[in-house]
Amino acid sequence: MTDQHTTNALRLLQAADDFRAGLAGEFAAVHGISVNEFMMMLHLERSAANRLSRVDLAKRMHVSASTITRMAAPMEKLGLVDREVDGRDARLVYVVATDAGRKKLTETLATFSKRAGYLFNDRWEDEEIVQFAAMLRRLIGGTGDILA
Amino acid sequence: MTDQHTTNALRLLQAADDFRAGLAGEFAAVHGISVNEFMMMLHLERSAANRLSRVDLAKRMHVSASTITRMAAPMEKLGLVDREVDGRDARLVYVVATDAGRKKLTETLATFSKRAGYLFNDRWEDEEIVQFAAMLRRLIGGTGDILA
DNA sequence: GCGAATCGCTTGCGTTTGCAAGCAGTTTGC
DNA sequence: GCAAACTGCTTGCAAACGCAAGCGATTCGC
Numbered sequence: 001m002t003d004q005h006t007t008n009a010l011r012l013l014q015a016a017d018d019f020r021a022g023l024a025g026e027f028a029a030v031h032g033i034s035v036n037e038f039m040m041m042l043h044l045e046r047s048a049a050n051r052l053s054r055v056d057l058a059k060r061m062h063v064s065a066s067t068i069t070r071m072a073a074p075m076e077k078l079g080l081v082d083r084e085v086d087g088r089d090a091r092l093v094y095v096v097a098t099d100a101g102r103k104k105l106t107e108t109l110a111t112f113s114k115r116a117g118y119l120f121n122d123r124w125e126d127e128e129i130v131q132f133a134a135m136l137r138r139l140i141g142g143t144g145d146i147l148a
Numbered sequence: 149m150t151d152q153h154t155t156n157a158l159r160l161l162q163a164a165d166d167f168r169a170g171l172a173g174e175f176a177a178v179h180g181i182s183v184n185e186f187m188m189m190l191h192l193e194r195s196a197a198n199r200l201s202r203v204d205l206a207k208r209m210h211v212s213a214s215t216i217t218r219m220a221a222p223m224e225k226l227g228l229v230d231r232e233v234d235g236r237d238a239r240l241v242y243v244v245a246t247d248a249g250r251k252k253l254t255e256t257l258a259t260f261s262k263r264a265g266y267l268f269n270d271r272w273e274d275e276e277i278v279q280f281a282a283m284l285r286r287l288i289g290g291t292g293d294i295l296a
Numbered sequence: 297g298c299g300a301a302t303c304g305c306t307t308g309c310g311t312t313t314g315c316a317a318g319c320a321g322t323t324t325g326c
Numbered sequence: 327g328c329a330a331a332c333t334g335c336t337t338g339c340a341a342a343c344g345c346a347a348g349c350g351a352t353t354c355g356c
Contacts (some may be wrong), residue, residue, distance in 0.1 A: 002261070004277050008266035009167060009191075011284035016164030018288065019157060034342090042158075047256040053303060062169040064344050068159035069306060071342085091304045091351050113150070116157035118286060129152050132283050135276065139267060140166065147158045182312095203334060212314050217336060219312090239321050239334045302353070312343075325331070 009018055012139075031108045036061065038112070040071060041080065041105040042147055044097040051084060051096035068095070080104055160287075179256045184209065186260070189218060189228065189253040194247040197234060199244035216243070228252055269286055 002010075024035050031038075043060050044050050052060075054068045061068075072095050075081045080101035086092035097105070120129060150158075172183050179186075191208055192198050200208075202216045220243050223229045228249035234240035243251075245253070270276060 002257075003264075005264040005268045006257070006261040008277065009260065009267055009285060011281065011288060012160075013168060013187075014283055015159050015287040017210050036342090038224050039161075053304075054306095055202050056224045062165050065305065066307080066345085067343055070194070085208060089304085089352070093305065106232060109150075109154070111155065113154040116151075116153040120158055123286070128283065129156065133152060133156050133159065135280050135283075136156060136163055138164040138271070140159055147162060182311095201334075203337095211333065214315085214337080215313055237322070237334085241335065297355095298340085298352080299356105303351080304349105305351105306347105306349080308345105308347085309332090310343105312341105315339090316337105317339105318337080319335085321333080321335100324330080326328095326330105 007088055018117070019119055023112065026111055027108065029065070030111060031104070033104070033108060034061070037071065038108050039147075040068075040075075041097060041101055042079065042097070044095060045105055045125050046055065046147060049096070051094040053094055057095060074093075075088065075101070085102070088143070158269060167263070167267055168248070172261065174259055174263065175256065179252070181252070181256060184211070185219065185223065185228075186253070186256050188216075188223075189245060189249055189256070190241070192229065193242060193250055193253055199242040200248070201240050201242055202235075204274060225248070 020035055027033050027035055027038060039061055042146050044052055054072070055065055057066045058068050063073040071081070072081055076083060076134060078100075081099055084096045086094065087142060113137045118133075124132075168183055175183055175186060176183050187209055188205060188218045191205060194201055202220070203213050206216050218233070220229055224231060226248075227246055230244045230246050232242040232244045234242065268280075272280075
């Protein structure tokens with residue numbers, strides 16, 4: 001009926017959706033933050049000088065540039081990120097993580113890690129975990145593995 | 149810095165997002181359908197009598213019941229799905245896949261499988277594919293593996 | 297250098313989605 | 327057998343998002 005590749009792709013989407021849905025609920029309840037906002041903070045924290053341009057963020061997060069603009073605005077008011085214009089190219093407006101933003105990320109990441117622990121629960125062998133990590137890395141490809 | 153479970157969860161989300169984004173573009177361009185509409189058709193086709201109640205669909209797809217209602221409306225007009233009220237419980241309104249809907253699903257599934265083939269490209273060994281499938285099934289758990 | 301093409305960002309508008317409220321049908325408790 | 331609780335679905339409203347248009351800033355072609 002359906003070949004193995006198709007089955008695997010379906011399961012990949014299903015597993016990610018399940019995890020993301022659970023995450024969204026706890027993030028909203030405990031940290032008052034969305035999964036996308038969390039991903040944005042994560043990208044910032046793991047980039048040079050804790051900052052990225054808007055188009056760069058958009059590409060990494062698979063959203064439009066306007067979404068980044070609209071997402072950043074309330075986060076600026078909360079003091080999680082700051083706005084920084086490039087000195088050489090005045091078109092570039094960086095989103096930069098503040099100290100408060102990185103603190104918030106640390107808290108939120110703890111929740112994330114807790115749920116990741118639930119996901120890969122005790123029945124997984126260490127070797128399987130490593131194998132799984134290698135397989136996922138191959139799926140993502142060299143360029144996309146920025147967060148991990 | 150980050151433990152292996154966290155890394156794996158991040159990569160899982162990343163891999164699924166990448167795949168979904170590519171899929172969304174081709175689905176919209178070639179088939180004029182969204183990924184969610186595709187998932188809905190898939191759930192219907194793989195259920196008894198090609199039909200599911202709205203709340204059931206909502207739970208499986210991690211969306212609200214109102215989203216199902218609003219998604220089904222235009223698909224009814226296109227003739228992809230039909231509306232069917234349960235004889236015993238008049239509250240239940242099934243979404244049922246029509247012949248045209250299942251035909252559309254077959255076409256769209258071909259695109260999906262093609263992209264799944266790209267994702268797990270030639271460098272994967274058969275044994276690895278099977279291993280990966282088993283791992284993903286463990287992540288999803290027994291109840292969630294309805295599509296594959 | 298200078299006009300044209302390009303780039304990064306923001307804004308207007310339409311679409312999609314979730315939440316809460318409301319409604320009709322069903323089950324439960326007594 | 328009836329009222330209360332519950333269930334499934336729909337609708338009003340608001341938030342999130344993409345697309346296209348528009349604006350300044352930069353680069354390219356000559």
